[in-house]
Amino acid sequence: MTFNIKQLFDQYGPETNSLYAAHVNPKFAKALKIIGFDKPYVKAKGAYLWDADGNKYLDTLAGYGVYNIGRHNQVVRDALIDFMQSEYSSLVQMETPLLCGLLAKQLKDRIGYDLDNVYFCSTGSEANETAIKFARRATGKNTVIYASSAFHGLTTGSLAMNGSEIFKEKFGDLAASRKVPFGDLEALDRELAKADCAAFFIEPVQGKGVNIPPAGYLAEASRLCRKHGVLFVADEIQCGMGRTGKFLGLHHEESAEPDIVVLSKSLSGGYVPVAAVIMKASIFNKTFTSLDRAVVHSSTFGKSNFAMTAGLATLSVYDDENIIENAAIMGDRLGNRLLALKDKYEFIHDVRWRGMMLAIEFGKPKSLGLRTAWATVNKMNADLFCQAVTIPMLQDHRVLTQVAGNAMTTIKLIPPLIINDDDVDWFVTAFDKVMADLHKFPGPAWESLARIAKNALGKSS
Numbered sequence: 460m461t462f463n464i465k466q467l468f469d470q471y472g473p474e475t476n477s478l479y480a481a482h483v484n485p486k487f488a489k490a491l492k493i494i495g496f497d498k499p500y501v502k503a504k505g506a507y508l509w510d511a512d513g514n515k516y517l518d519t520l521a522g523y524g525v526y527n528i529g530r531h532n533q534v535v536r537d538a539l540i541d542f543m544q545s546e547y548s549s550l551v552q553m554e555t556p557l558l559c560g561l562l563a564k565q566l567k568d569r570i571g572y573d574l575d576n577v578y579f580c581s582t583g584s585e586a587n588e589t590a591i592k593f594a595r596r597a598t599g600k601n602t603v604i605y606a607s608s609a610f611h612g613l614t615t616g617s618l619a620m621n622g623s624e625i626f627k628e629k630f631g632d633l634a635a636s637r638k639v640p641f642g643d644l645e646a647l648d649r650e651l652a653k654a655d656c657a658a659f660f661i662e663p664v665q666g667k668g669v670n671i672p673p674a675g676y677l678a679e680a681s682r683l684c685r686k687h688g689v690l691f692v693a694d695e696i697q698c699g700m701g702r703t704g705k706f707l708g709l710h711h712e713e714s715a716e717p718d719i720v721v722l723s724k725s726l727s728g729g730y731v732p733v734a735a736v737i738m739k740a741s742i743f744n745k746t747f748t749s750l751d752r753a754v755v756h757s758s759t760f761g762k763s764n765f766a767m768t769a770g771l772a773t774l775s776v777y778d779d780e781n782i783i784e785n786a787a788i789m790g791d792r793l794g795n796r797l798l799a800l801k802d803k804y805e806f807i808h809d810v811r812w813r814g815m816m817l818a819i820e821f822g823k824p825k826s827l828g829l830r831t832a833w834a835t836v837n838k839m840n841a842d843l844f845c846q847a848v849t850i851p852m853l854q855d856h857r858v859l860t861q862v863a864g865n866a867m868t869t870i871k872l873i874p875p876l877i878i879n880d881d882d883v884d885w886f887v888t889a890f891d892k893v894m895a896d897l898h899k900f901p902g903p904a905w906e907s908l909a910r911i912a913k914n915a916l917g918k919s920s
Contacts, residue, residue, distance in 0.1 A: 503531060505529035506518055515857065519874040535730055572716060572717055580760075586734035595657045604639060663695065666697040692720075695708055702873065702876065704814030705814070708813070722735045731769050787815075793872070807820075815878075821845070848897070851893045
């Protein structure tokens with residue numbers, strides 16, 4: 460039987476949700492159904508998605524920041540087709556791949572900081588695991604330090620640096636780690652002084668909540684790390700690759716000096732998993748100390764020429780289409796228009812952004828009726844208020860967005876960096892209408908929220 464992917468789409472499309480629920484993750488499928496997010500999307504292009512009925516949606520999740528250059532970018536797709544048609548070798552393993560060297564050089568040129576060696580692997584979590592391992596070997600120390608609200612991945616090493624306890628519960632002992640408050644240099648100095656630290660991991664802009672550090676924090680944190688002989692690791696998995704209006708989030712502070720930079724997510728344009736750990740030679744050489752230890756750490760798919768092709772093509776799109784400049788311009792445009800709504804709506808507590816990484820944080824309103832509604836909703840579930848925004852944004856206005864993290868009253872916007880003025884208008888107009896409806900209490904929006912709360916899953920043991 461000849462394989463035909465289009466035939467599978469046609470034959471099994473109506474069973475999308477039931478197949479996933481039966482064979483993959485039934486709890487997730489049920490959660491999506493409860494909030495009305497169980498829509499099978501059948502087409503994607505640029506910053507947009509389409510459902511089976513032909514309805515067009517604005518995507519402000521971008522696959523959790525994977526699709527910085529939009530979905531199905533033609534340049535990257537053509538490059539991958541050309542690579543496959545060339546029948547060029549890949550994953551010989553006993554080789555030094557051409558495209559691997561080319562992509563490593565381009566990343567080093569864009570990142571700077573006199574970093575010397577690039578290690579390629581598949582995912583952001585795997586990249587952070589690599590950084591932990593290399594830091595331990597380079598320093599001879601065991602403990603890693605991370606910031607509150609951090610997210611560095613969900614494998615056991617990276618999980619040890621997760622700022623949200625719900626992700627860690629019931630998974631046993633994790634790697635040695637300690638948490639410091641985000642933005643608190645005195646607390647960081649105290650922990651680094653304990654002399655057991657291998658590295659301090661920090662997201663220059665935190666993904667969970669879009670937390671932006673105080674001016675000068677990153678530079679001073681890197682100085683403190685040097686003072687105590689601790690490696691400074693910049694996790695740029697989500698905030699890198701132009702997301703903040705510069706190639707790295709760390710580039711907003713010129714005097715910050717990382718020892719290791721970690722990239723992933725959008726490095727391949729969303730076509731294939733790829734990650735890069737860029738580091739100083741002094742760190743790299745402590746792991747690969749001799750010829751017989753030249754492969755003491757490796758990743759089967761890390762040097763795939765297919766993935767390297769995607770990475771090189773993606774970087775060319777950044778240059779040719781001014782992706783980073785657009786992120787800065789459109790991010791400011793969207794952020795300022797959302798900030799202008801803060802005085803209009805009591806629920807909006809803060810709007811913050813850096814480039815195309817934005818947060819809308821909600822808080823307790825002033826008027827009595829709305830305060831009552833706020834207290835009632837948050838007592839039922841800490842995530843529920845944000846769903847009162849995300850659900851109508853999707854159902855009524857066809858805008859896909861979601862809460863910034865577990866138990867947060869913040870929505871995060873990380874759309875493709877290619878959005879335009881019309882997309883900004885689309886989002887702001889929709890958000891304005893949703894907020895206006897939520898400020899009518901009692902009202903239909905609150906009735907819908909109560910129904911969702913009744914149907915929501917209880918906590919499992």
